[in-house]
Amino acid sequence: MKNIPTPATRMTGGDAIVESLKVHGVDTVFALPGAQIYGLTDALARNSDSIRTFGARHEQTSAYMAFGYARSSGKPGVFTVVPGPGILNASAAMLTAHGCNAPVLALTGDVMSGFKDRGRGQLHELPRQLEILQSIGKWAAHIEQPADAPWQVAQAFQKMQSGRPGVVSLQASWDYFTQAAAVRLQQPLALPEPPPVDSDAVDRAAKLLSAASAPMIFVGSGALEASVEVRQLAEVLGAPVVSFRGGRGVVSDDHRLGFTVAAGARLWPRTDVVVVIGSRFELLDIRWRHRPAGLKLIRIDIDPAEVRRIPAEVNLLADAAEGASALTQAVLRLGSPAHRDVEIADAKATAEQEIQCVQPQLDYLRVIREVLPRDGFFVEEISQVGFTSIFGFPIYQPRTLVTSGHQGTLGFGFPTALGVKAAHPDKAVVSICGDGGFMFAAQELATAVQYKLNLVTIVFNNNAFGNVYRDQQESFAGRLLGSELVNPDFVRFAESFGVQALRVDTPAALKPVLERAFAADRPILIEVTIPRGSDSSPWKFLHPTFPTR
Missing domain, CATH: 3.40.50.1220 (TPP-binding domain)
Structure with a gap:
């Protein structure tokens, strides 16, 4: 793409980043504000007419939402959180996104420029933070001055979308985001042509x-x-x-x-x-x-x-x-x-015919497939139903299944599904969770309500980390440790956030409830109760045994 020179304009470092995001077609950002990035989130607030910003209750959720947005749409997902513990909280989602080849841009802060690399213990200081970010994804850089931001944002977009897509990160010092300077915007950089076919x-x-x-x-x-x-x-x-x-x-x-x-x-x-x-x-x-x-x-x-x-x-x-x-x-x-x-x-x-033995997971998945529109999105989770869906839930179009890929990140599903729904507000989106995985980000029911994300969430409650429970029973003489769970009343829990919730215990009962849920204009939670240890193992279809030669 030809670079079109633009006149220099005086703006803050936060504005320089936000204006650069707009140049690259970004209209959605996921954020959890904090002191080190106030200048950036303020710039987002002043540009709310062109960029939607979704808040969250945990940094990890901001990153998972960006992942869900990117994975389901193919467009870059962008999130911003504070440095140190904030970006480390987000790192599981970043690792997941990178493993799934999703184009995600992480924006974070750093200590004040005068304290950088001095080890003085300023708020949220993380030694060698840039090296950590570089190790998670494809590329990471530190922005020194507002005038540098447009070029580095352009580089970030070029790198995360070139070849095999992945995660990139930009950080800047605390004081950078409110510092003002003359800034000339940079047009998007051309992506390298794919290698010629041999x-x-x-x-x-x-x-x-x-x-x-x-x-x-x-x-x-x-x-x-x-x-x-x-x-x-x-x-x-x-x-x-x-x-x-x-x-x-x-x-x-x-x-x-x-x-x-x-x-x-x-x-x-x-x-x-x-x-x-x-x-x-x-x-x-x-x-x-x-x-x-x-x-x-x-x-x-x-x-x-x-x-x-x-x-x-x-x-x-x-x-x-x-x-x-x-x-x-x-x-x-x-x-x-x-x-x-x-x-x-x-x-x-x-x-x-053979997979029908995996019950009750298959019967529940069959009901979900019957009700979910062909172009609807299915977000799985590390759970007995999620494992079974790998071979037992038909998928008809690319990107309509969102998984955590080889990372197998427990707890990713519900917050990722919020990002999928943000990317596709007019499409049906269902998040299927186990009770253990759902509790990783259950507080984000508040986010669903606040931003009117009418996601349908199904929590399969067997009062266990089901796979761990089975492994401990079968491979470790039944010595159970940490696999049995005591859960809240999920219906009352969801209702306390203002989420409509229902409970079912059979596939037949799920179908009419799910039909009403997809037609609703509000987030819905459905709890499916399953007795602990009663779900069949799906593993013989994921790790089959073949005849020896």
């Missing part, structure tokens, strides 16, 4: 695929913007497309080639060529831990570091859409492999 690598991959008898495609977050191209490749190959978490919806689960991990596992032992697009492919050596004899691996990824992490026959460094499209055309030139429609359909149908 035609030789494409040809090698196409030859492997044309000769394949049982190809399979795996997709992750890097394929979210390549839905059409991935589907075309799958249809040419007659190959199922498997997604674990991040790539759910790239190919719809109601497409004949859209596969969950439960269905994919049935075909995995016979698979001979795999195409992995925009995915860490943790199924290979972390989840499934079985490599079929003679398996050939093709990887398409825009991150050069990623393609080196697992040895492959062909590494194609490319944008997911461009790489998949080039591979489709090359296969068409050489000739597609023989399709195996009956085998694929049988595997999908059999898996659907």
